[in-house]
Amino acid sequence: MPEDNIKIIFTEDGSHSLYNAKLNETYHSFHGAIQESRHVFVKNGLDYHNGVKENVNVFELGFGTGLNALLAAEWALQNEVYITYDTIEAYPISEKQVSMLNYTSLIKGNNIQEWFDTLHKIPWNELHKVSNFFSFKKVHDSITQHTLPLEKYDVIFFDAFAPNKQSEMWEMDILTKIYDSMRPEGAFVTYCAQGQLKRNLKSLNLDVQTLPGPPGKKEMVRAVKNT
Ligand SMILES: C[S@@+](CC[C@H](N)C(=O)[O-])C[C@H]1O[C@@H](n2cnc3c(N)ncnc32)[C@H](O)[C@@H]1O
Incomplete structure (x- = not known):
């Protein structure tokens, strides 16, 4: 995606997000990027799954700014749970855009800046140990x-652009691919709570839960794979 289509914006919790002018869509909720990531992916994905297994395999659709990955690395250390994190990105943002994001000044912790730099600077397609509790691989692909591995992931961060902006991300062929990559008891979480998404997830025999959304958003979805 050409760089001039993408602008940095402030969201209501003071954290940055990106605005894609071509899609007229932001990368996070304008009510608060960090707040949304913590609620949808950390609390309702990682916290929910904590205790089921000692090592958690996470797959994220849409690496984007790296915010979700950074918060997952923070969570892994705080909870002393080992995360192997795989993410995919079709349109990586530029180094200049990465350097302007304010996440590392808002998320407190000794290694936050170092981890954020590492997430963005390591080569694509290589597994890298970011900390004692966090291994990370980013794939540059659509x-x-x-092809995703079968029955690998415990938690899916489904963070595509909204269905009315990028409908193909939410259709059955992608959802089925994601479903096949989930382990039994695995949890799929997303900020979206659209009726059609819930029907699609139910048709895959997932246990679909509608949960309160992050501040400013009524609902979100978690869908759990039956054992
Ligand atoms: C809502 S944003 C994700 C935000 C990201 N998780 C973050 O924390 O910044 C959606 C992301 O999906 C990426 N994307 C769009 N189409 C894609 C595709 N076909 N395959 C993989 N990633 C895609 C976009 O470039 C964008 O980074």
């Missing part, structure tokens, strides 16, 4: 053509 999910539409990418």
Whole structure:
């Protein structure tokens, strides 16, 4: 995606997000990027799954700014749970855009800046140990053509652009691919609570839960794979 289509914006919790002018869509909720990531992916994904297994395999659709990955690395250390994190991105943002994001000044912790730099600077397609509790691999590809491993993931961070902006991300072929990559008891979480998404997830025999959304958003979805 050409860089001039993407602008940095402030969201209501003071954290940055990106605005994609071509899609007229932001990368996070304008009510608060960090707040949304913590609620949807950390609390309702990682916290929910904590205790089921000692090592958690996470897959994120849409690496974007790296905010979700950074918060997952923070969570892994705080909870002393080992995370192996795989993410995919079709349109990486530029180094200049990365350097302007304010996440490392808002998320407190000794290693936050170092981890954020590492997440963005390591080569694509290589597994890298970021900390004693966090291994990370980012793949530069489109999910539409990418093959995912079968029954690997405990938690899915489904963070595509909204269905009215990028409908193909929410259709059955992608959702089925994601479903097949989930382990039994695995949890799929997303900020979206659209009726069609819930029907699609139910048709895959997932246990679909509608949960309170982050501040400013009524609902979100978690869908759990039956054992
Ligand atoms: C809502 S944003 C994700 C925000 C990101 N998780 C973050 O924390 O900044 C959606 C992301 O999906 C990426 N994307 C769009 N189409 C894609 C595709 N076909 N395959 C993989 N990633 C895609 C976009 O470039 C964007 O980074």
